[in-house]
Amino acid sequence: MIIMPLNMIVCIKWVPNTTAVSIDERTGTLIREGVPSIVNPHDLGALEAALSLKDKYGGTVTVISMAPPEAILGLEHALGMGADKGILISDRAFAGADTLATSYTLAKAIERIGNYDLIIMGQETIDSSTAHIGAQVASWLNLPYVYYVTEISYFEEKKVLRVKRMLENAYEIYDIQLPGLISIAMHTFKPRRVTLENKLRAKSKGAIEVWTNKVLNLDVNCIGLRGSPTTVTKIEFMPKIPRKKEIFKGDDVKEAAKWLITKLMEDGLLKI
Amino acid sequence: MESRNLCHEWDEINPEDYKGIWVYMQVEDGQIHEASLQLLGPARFMADKLNTYVGAVLIGWNIKHLAKEPIYYGADKVFIVDNEKLKVYYPRVYGNVVVKLARKYKPQALLVGATMKGRELAPFIANSLRTGITADLTNFDVDVENKDIILIRPPFGAWMLAHIRTAHRRPVMGSVRPNVFPLPERNEKRKGEIIEEQVEIEPETELKLVEYIPIVKSEELPIEKAEILVSGGRGLGSKDGFKLLEELANLLGGTISGSRKAVDAGWIPHEKQVGQTGKSVKPNIYFAIAISGAAQHIFGIREAKRVVAINIDPEAPIFENADYGIVGDYRKVIPAIIEVIKEMKK
Numbered sequence: 001m002i003i004m005p006l007n008m009i010v011c012i013k014w015v016p017n018t019t020a021v022s023i024d025e026r027t028g029t030l031i032r033e034g035v036p037s038i039v040n041p042h043d044l045g046a047l048e049a050a051l052s053l054k055d056k057y058g059g060t061v062t063v064i065s066m067a068p069p070e071a072i073l074g075l076e077h078a079l080g081m082g083a084d085k086g087i088l089i090s091d092r093a094f095a096g097a098d099t100l101a102t103s104y105t106l107a108k109a110i111e112r113i114g115n116y117d118l119i120i121m122g123q124e125t126i127d128s129s130t131a132h133i134g135a136q137v138a139s140w141l142n143l144p145y146v147y148y149v150t151e152i153s154y155f156e157e158k159k160v161l162r163v164k165r166m167l168e169n170a171y172e173i174y175d176i177q178l179p180g181l182i183s184i185a186m187h188t189f190k191p192r193r194v195t196l197e198n199k200l201r202a203k204s205k206g207a208i209e210v211w212t213n214k215v216l217n218l219d220v221n222c223i224g225l226r227g228s229p230t231t232v233t234k235i236e237f238m239p240k241i242p243r244k245k246e247i248f249k250g251d252d253v254k255e256a257a258k259w260l261i262t263k264l265m266e267d268g269l270l271k272i
Numbered sequence: 273m274e275s276r277n278l279c280h281e282w283d284e285i286n287p288e289d290y291k292g293i294w295v296y297m298q299v300e301d302g303q304i305h306e307a308s309l310q311l312l313g314p315a316r317f318m319a320d321k322l323n324t325y326v327g328a329v330l331i332g333w334n335i336k337h338l339a340k341e342p343i344y345y346g347a348d349k350v351f352i353v354d355n356e357k358l359k360v361y362y363p364r365v366y367g368n369v370v371v372k373l374a375r376k377y378k379p380q381a382l383l384v385g386a387t388m389k390g391r392e393l394a395p396f397i398a399n400s401l402r403t404g405i406t407a408d409l410t411n412f413d414v415d416v417e418n419k420d421i422i423l424i425r426p427p428f429g430a431w432m433l434a435h436i437r438t439a440h441r442r443p444v445m446g447s448v449r450p451n452v453f454p455l456p457e458r459n460e461k462r463k464g465e466i467i468e469e470q471v472e473i474e475p476e477t478e479l480k481l482v483e484y485i486p487i488v489k490s491e492e493l494p495i496e497k498a499e500i501l502v503s504g505g506r507g508l509g510s511k512d513g514f515k516l517l518e519e520l521a522n523l524l525g526g527t528i529s530g531s532r533k534a535v536d537a538g539w540i541p542h543e544k545q546v547g548q549t550g551k552s553v554k555p556n557i558y559f560a561i562a563i564s565g566a567a568q569h570i571f572g573i574r575e576a577k578r579v580v581a582i583n584i585d586p587e588a589p590i591f592e593n594a595d596y597g598i599v600g601d602y603r604k605v606i607p608a609i610i611e612v613i614k615e616m617k618k
Binding site: 124126128134136139143144147167170241246251 | 277278279280281282300362363364367387388389391392393394395396398399400402403404405406407408422426427431432433434435436437438439440441476477478479480481482483484485486487489500524535536538542543548549556557567568570571574577578579580586591592593594595596597598599600604605608609611612613616617
């Protein structure tokens, strides 16, 4: 039998851990100091999907990320889980990119990697949740794509990936003639642990490459702020919904329950 | 307009040539999705301010009978492509049809309901037109003087609102989660124009739908339609905590839901998640039980008439965003509420 291993590329994003960000109620500003950045958790699910395919069918997993230099930690984590290679796309010229410019940069990096069968992404990121990049990269590379994949199998002889995906009201099963792109539904693949052996390999020379725009040589009008059709023109603090903020005073739970039920009935929202 | 060097991948356009506010109509099970019809409200508002028309894009197979629906909800023109080649939805095929229509008619804006399919389709359309797209906008503004549309979204968590312009590219594109805007009133007396378009449709050769398996939904009301929601968070400590919440919900004729942390922990399915990355809900009463109240969560309950917070931590931010609060262990407070209701029911 001819074995057709899968060459996979997984895109990951280095994001501030949004659950750790809080707000200074007095000044209305974000408290970001000391907030660690992490690999977008949904992207680790995508990486797990790639690694489990590699376990079954063989092949390679290359992880790419467009981010500031510190994101090398994220790529080390990915290699620690078992990815073969990491590429950090990092240059001031890429900064300020919206999703169009970001997807263009990623697509060009993927073209440069070449010889790929499958591109895998997480469903969305925890910081901006746009879910744009998958469809945009597929558009640049003219690839078939399917979002929200929950199960994957591979017909090696035909180079066809069979995926199950979940929508609001249905499951759908698709056959994708590779090369193609999928996004993995959140919470469906539980990322494996980083092993010491893999982590050491991640630190070895050449395991992670940094590609600046000297490497990619992209038209500066297509990347970063200049390559972004959208611009943020104003940031405002979100208006708070006025609430009554009445807190029951006392320790007797029965009294508290009675107080609450009475309040809700007085508001005409509860009928018993 | 300032002169700028255009990315060589982009075609040159003149934004002033672009008129009309378009809404993409997603057809599901032979009907137009409510998330699409809802967007005819904001589209109508934008169009009136800019003195232009509202266009609805309706594509698929055997859909002609639906053509008047967008008009009843506020559209002036319906661009319809009814073709057997559109029998099965494939994002590239559907996307390319919308792209062709947009190239021909040059709309100023295009809004897409951020259903799961909408989120998959919209960025493909935007990219093909080399325009920007704003995800999950929650509001908008119209700059009448510059004839521009500003889309507003929470960019980072849900504390801030970013105003986003697409000054030099058209159409201005945005996706909107279901139920962010109310369904406009349906008026069968409204008149509009139905434009049947023939476009060349490239078939999808690299992707094939093999099987469609409808998910049999329980009789339970979806959380966005519930009048009473009893919602649990990480503070419940375990999946078992939801049993108590379910008991209260049943007693009140309500439904249970959860925070992102409860969903992440696997205690409750994602379709019951309240918040920015879940659903926006608008119950009469929202019980936030053992939910700390992250901004993303508060965002999802902004339309709740009353918010009740029950939390063991008196410092939990949820109390700042609640109408009525009880500081205490939910394992004691909920049984007390259940007991009081049962006594009253007697």
